[in-house]
Amino acid sequence: MFNDSIGKRSTPVKNIVERGAVKKFAISIGDPHPIFIDEEAGRQSRYGTNIAPPTFPRVFDYGTIESLNLPGKGLIHGEQVYRYKRPLLIGEEITCYSEVKDYYEKKGKHGEMGFLALENYGSAADGEVVFIAEQLVIINETIRKKVMSK
Secondary structure (H helix, E strand, O other): OOHHHOOOEOOOEEEEOOHHHHHHHHHHOOOOOHHHHOHHHHHHOOOOOOEOOOOHHHHOOOOOOOOOOOOOOOEEEEEEEEEEOOOOEOOOEEEEEEEEEEEEEEEEOOEEEEEEEEEEEEEOOOOOEEEEEEEEEEEOHHHHHHHHOO
């Protein structure tokens, strides 16, 4: 069903690691560490500025993968793994895109379930890949049937 999407990528989208968004995110996840929210702590850090929490890329726009028609609701977030080359720095521009890496199905207690593996990439202005986020989306039987009938 989603096998035709394997290898497809979204069009890259530019995102800014904005100070206010990082502060709100850090507070919302219950991690108001000074390196994320206190400007003086950021200036005194080895980075010379504040950084974003490791899961902050969850709020970035990764663009749309054409022909990957996932529903807006009813999906299950199965897994998320972030791999960083370095932290995200406040104020920097990060270009992001997604790629479909794999799709497979397994029989569960309530019918066939689909597993869609995606990778989200974030690169700095100089082209350096700053992070790769691996994501597994689980598509239950009901959603699979709706998508297949389209």
